[in-house]
Amino acid sequence: MFCRRWKLSIILATFMVMAGFSVHADGDFARWIEDFYPKAKEAGIESEVFWKAFEPVSSPDVTVLEKAGYQPEFKTRIWDYVDGRVNSLSIEQGQRMSRYHRNTLDLVEKQFGVSRFILLAIWSVESNYGAVLDRPERLHYVPAALATLAYGDVRRRKFAETQLIAALKIFQHKDVGVDGFYGSWAGAMGHTQFIPTSYLAYGVDMDKDGRRDVWNSVPDALATAANLLKENGWRTGKTWGYEVVLPNLPEAALQQYEGQTRLLSEWQQLGFVRPGGKRFVRSGEKAVLKMVAGTEGPGFLMMRNFFVLKRYNNADAYALAVGLLGDRIAGVGELVQPWPRPPGSLTFEQQLTLQRALQKGGWYSGKIDGYIGDASRAAIREFQLRNGMAPTGIASEKLLESLLDRLPE
Incomplete structure (x- = not known):
């Protein structure tokens, strides 16, 4: 039985207060875990499974709370965020992976109808084609990470508790053992970084070995990502969006169009055209205008698939980076218009x-x-x-x- 008591150090408690996290007066993390057991039991988690999952946990994971305060999708300048994910290194590696995993990608693409290039882009953005999984300093034991988040961050408590229950269900199903149960600070797991609830909802045993293994099986990870997109409305054979040149209008006039939905033909009539005079493939479809770098940067007309990508990560920067990287891996040219970078800064x-x-x-x-x-x-x-x-x-x-x-x- 999990009966030990661990107390947070004064340093940890001070950090949590300064960072805006909730701290129990006695700092008793172990008591929180014990108090959580009835919720887990009510959700169907067996007693032996619960205590075994927490056996390696001796204290809160301080780095989880540090990382919770910083999410690059929302804080990094858009050109730096995209540059860091859509570049010669990620493109070349994606093209190598496309050749190496061709048979798997053929099967996944056929079964789920999701572009292999989008799946490769997600794999790249989420884990650098799995390279992150080989860096233990970047990984967290999932039950400890989620318990820490639920215990120490009031803003994310509901999310973390829900994910912790889902993680324990995965553990109970024996899809993963203690030694392999690692992920991000928020519990995202494997090559394509699935949070536990999404894993339970969309996990696929593509290699037919009897378990859904997004940590070690590339086929399972890519198929699971494809299944999520398919189930959320991915439109096979269609793009995520188009780069467009903004019409020569005053800033206030342009800003009124931000976020509006119109037919592509209507956007074209208003002067929002593709670089080089290219035509829209399906001008009768609807698109949403996004000016992610303001009116001085490139514009984008986002199609339905862009918003499906946001079901993976609800940030415009993330979905844009995945879309652009997928295009580049597929051989499509880079953005025509420059980002409004500060003078003298480097790409x-x-x-x-x-x-x-x-x-x-x-x-x-x-x-x-x-x-x-x-x-x-x-x-x-x-x-x-x-x-x-x-x-x-x-x-x-x-x-x-x-x-x-x-x-x-």
């Missing part, structure tokens, strides 16, 4: 170039991944110091030009 591809140049010059030995982190900034500062510049460590177009000019041929 993801330029950041890759910067890292490669720093590596070539002997200042950087880290990973070439396009992300300017501490190691990249330290390399920039070293380059700047050796070349009589102020050691700011800031990546910019001017810095990149200076670096490239100083590299040997």
Whole structure:
């Protein structure tokens, strides 16, 4: 029986208060778990299963509460969010995966009617084609994570308790054991990051081994993602949306159209046209106008499939990134219109170039991944110091030009 008592440290309690999380006066996480048992029992969870699931849990998962306060889909600038997910690295890997898993993708596409390229894009955005699953520092034991979230975050308590019950049902069904029961801070699991309730609703045993295994079976993970989209209204053979050039109108006049639904033919008559004069394939269908970067950036006319993608993650940035990446993996060209980036800032591809140049010059030995982190900034500062510049460590177009000019041929 789960009868031990664990108390949060003063540091943890202080952090939770400062972060706006609810803290029990005595900090007794173990008592919360014991008090939750009757709810689990009422939902059909056997006593032995419940206590076995919590056997490895000795304290709240502090990092869950830290991560709960930051979700990039809602806080990152749209061009940075898209750049980080739709780039040469993710596109090339997606095309390799498309070839490697061709037979699986053939079967999944035939059974569920969802584009293989969209499924590959979801796989990429959710777990970097499974690479995240090989990084234990990024993973959380699902029962501990959800219990921590339910215990420590009032805003997410109902969600977390619902997901915790669903997770325990998965465990009870023996789809996963203690050793493999890992996921994100919010309980999303496997290659395609399914929260427990979605797993129960849409999980598919595509490889026919007797269990739905989104952690280790690529066929199961891709089929489960396809099933979710299909059951939520995915329209086979149709696009998620179109990039459009905004008409030359005052900002206030353009803003009035944001979020409106009209026929594609009507949008075209109003001056919202595809770059290069391309025609809309089905001009009689409805679309919603989205200006995700404001009136200075590209516009998008979103079709039904865009909103189906949001059933996976209810953020415009997420659905847009998946749609754009799917197109690029399929061989469709990149966006024609630029994002309204701050002057002098670098694109993801330029950041890759910067890292490669720093590596070539002997200042950087880290990973070439396009992300300017501490190691990249330290390399920039070293380059700047050796070349009589102020050691700011800031990546910019001017810095990149200076670096490239100083590299040997």
